[in-house]
Amino acid sequence: MLSEQSVATIRASLPAVGAAIGEITPLFYRKLFAAHPELLRDLFNRGNQANGSQQQALAGSIAAFAGALVEHPELRPDAMLSRIAHKHASLGISPGQYPIVHEHLFAAIVEVLGEAVTPEVAAAWDEVYWLMANALIAIEGRLRERADAAGDRLWRDYLVDARRQETAEVVTFAVRPLDGGPLPALRPGQYVSVQVVLPDGARQIRQYSISGRTDDALCFTVKQVRGTNPQDPAGEVSNHLHEHVEVGRVLRLSPPFGDVHLEEAAEGPVLLVSAGIGCTPMIGMLDHLAATGATRQVISVHADHSEATHAFRDALRELTAKLPGATAEVWYEQPAGDWPAERTGRIDLNALELPAGLTAYLCGPLPFLRAARAQLLAAGVPAADIHYEVFGPDLWLGEN
Structure with missing residues (x-):
């Protein structure tokens, strides 16, 4: 005080x-x-x-x-x-x-x-x-x-078990603890920090969303940040992971953290809204809901440039089919026309029939988040029930 x-x-x-x-x-x-x-x-x-x-x-x-x-x-x-x-x-x-x-x-x-x-x-x-x-x-x-990560216990070595190319710029890494111990506890939607040693000796750290898990492996997904100018530099860690980390390599990870995560005890409808690489925490939430046999109503909404840039496009279709109360809506700037509910342009949540009592989770670029949140507020969704995740520094803190 x-x-x-x-x-x-x-x-x-x-x-x-x-x-x-x-x-x-x-x-x-x-x-x-x-x-x-x-x-x-x-x-x-x-x-x-x-x-x-x-x-x-x-x-x-x-x-x-x-x-x-x-x-x-x-x-x-x-x-x-x-x-x-x-x-x-x-x-x-x-x-x-x-x-x-x-x-x-x-x-x-x-x-x-x-x-x-x-x-x-x-x-x-x-x-x-x-x-x-x-x-x-x-x-x-x-x-x-x-998280049992006090003192020097924050970082743990993981072996890269698998590497999957989602799109030309997006890769998913499946990793398991090198010490053979159990996976850390996590909540769907959280992220891990990944620490890498770069050629100049710097130990740089980045956070990546957990996009799924198996009994013995965590999956996190990385979009390669190519950079266009000094104000938009190439991603040092994302490029290192894309270009140098193959199956069999060892990575240092933190336990999962993140205050935006699926509330598993909740039973009401859930709305997952994402754009671009913002789909990664949402696919992690969907994966968990499907794995646990959830029956709650789930509405997934995603916006992307095209089918080719949409990471987890097939997974979204497959996971939605596994959930009895799930639907998916996709907006593309350049649509291919083969998604049953495919739309053109920018997401318009006003075009959807949103159930009462929903909890919304948002992830994507900042202008997208602001627009989606404004649409939900206008539709009567309480601000307390709208949760958002920002990749990188949170430039929205002064407004919320």
Whole structure:
């Protein structure tokens, strides 16, 4: 809970900090990586640093957290904190790194805002930072303990058992624990972090959705990010996995994490809405529903460029056929015409008959997510029943 005195100070200074956050966050990262280059090499996504999306995500989370404390100082924005904590836990962020971030973030704030950072202002924002940091530290600790991944137990070696080409740019890897032990517990829709050693020695980490499992293997799916320019760089890890990882190779994976997952105890209708590679957590949910003989109503909705780019096209058809209460709707920009319910153009959820009491799960590019969520809200679906997953930095945090 933010103190009464700090609420007033944050409310008064939030416009100035918010207006300067675009200068503060890049400066913060420059200071951080100058002092700790190993963090950029082995922890932070170098592609997201290059295109600025990580800076935008940090700015959005700080502004959203401070704004929430000002509007409701007695509450804590747990939904936002949970999303960040799952990502941090999967990356191995440690409590000892929060003071390092604090040092360089506040140095950047003082450098940008200068004399506007009075002792009172500095104390109030210090309180905001540690409220957020300590909440994340606590949540992340619980997540690691639940996953039996505390300390040095986060990373585990897996053998690549199979590799399946889904489309020209999408590959699924089936992996099993190298130590012969059981698979970790998971919830349908979650992701794993994959750590690889790149040619320059960097240990880069990326998250990939779990697209299925067998009794002894997990499946995760990777889209190759080719890149087009310095602001849209090629994916270092996705290209490494596509070009160098074959059957028999060993990969280091975290346990499954992710706060957007299928609620297995629920019995009401479920709506799965995806675009492009956003189909991966949805196919994992469908796979689980089929494997457990679910009878609840399931509506799968997917948008893609064409049949050729639609990963898991056949799996969607097969899994839908296995579920007695399931239907699938597909939109293609360039349709081939052989899907029974194929549509042309962009997804229009208003064209569907949506049952009352549904729970919706969304995954895809940010503009797609915003449009789909707006359509569901307009259709009367409560905001609390609409869950979304963003691949990469969550640039939506400041709006939800």
